[in-house]
Amino acid sequence: MARRENPEINAGSMADIAFLLLIFFLVTTTMDVDSGISMKLPEKPPANYDPPKIKEKNIFEISINRNNDLFVDGDVMELKDLKGAAKKFIDNGGGIGNPMPGEEKGKECDYCNGDRDPESSDHPNKAIISIESDRAADYEVYVSIQNELRRAYTELRNELSLKKYKRTFDEIEEAYKKSGNKDENLERQVQVIKDSYPQIITDLDPTGTE
Template identity: 60%
Template sequence: MARRENSEINAGSMADIAFLLLIFFLVTTTMDVDSGIARKLPEKTDEKPEVIIKEKNVLDIVVNRNNQLLVENEFVEVTDIKRLAMNFIDNGGGLSTAKDGKPAEPCDYCNGAKDPASSDHPTKAIISLQSDRGTTYGMYVSIQNEIEGAYNELRNKLALSKYKRSYKDLLDDYKDNGSESLKEKIDFLKDSYPQIISEPEPIK
């Protein structure tokens, strides 16, 4: 009787298939990238100049561990932040900050209520955002987006009034060609409504 030989499996083709599958998954798999909030931090300095800030020039926003919002000790919704911030920043109820020896002047481009109990000038308006250690990241980002939206809308209104173009269009054009004249316009809008946000230590 003939002796049967043990058949062997050719593993060479299996290795090729495994390699191709590995390449396929490496090419098609997306990698999660951590994203954050763009913020320009102040430069470190040894000097600590004493700065006197009027209470009316600070808009207090507090969010607790339950994601409840207080603006000037009144409960509000996230969707109210943008409107309240714009009214505060654009109030124009006083004088600007004197620079380079020039006298302080009233805001001639502000369209606010000029309430003497609110901010004097956009260059003096400070938004203070204090969160709790239990505040969710999503809530914190939503508030930041509303504040950012307030500044952008105010700059957009001024851009349309002065240059007949939106702030976003000016930014897009500057990214495309980097014109010096466009940079001057953008800098003027940013200086007119400087983004001044204070973030105290989170509540424990």
């Protein structure tokens, strides 16, 4: 009886298929990317720039020492109390603000709900939050502080938006994005709220040594 030979398998095409599958998975697979805090760095001022004089009462001073202790205007504060303190400072409305868009001169804040303490911030568009941290402080603490400050601004914006437009700022901003950033009325509303409570957070150079 004749011996039957085993048929040979062409492995060349298998290698091509494996290579194509590898390319497909590389192109379609999404990678997890660590995301940080979105911040826009200030542009370098011109050589002859004369910075405006800022009243001390318009600065909300936050500092973090190497032991991760939080200080606000020199006093120790718990992280859970930071958002409320920041809102109170931003929304104080104790004086005259910078001119708003379309205005020739500044005026008192007619939408602020604060104590109008003359020793605290004059207006939300003058209220500056300053953060200074020790180089040895934990980054997680810094991020937590930034989150609390952003929550303070978000709540103030949502409260004013509900009062003016019967919708939260978050809802209006989301609707504007869904319109493809083309709805001029929503764009105007978003800008009005942002101008009313501009997010002014500045970072000072770190202190201490690693």
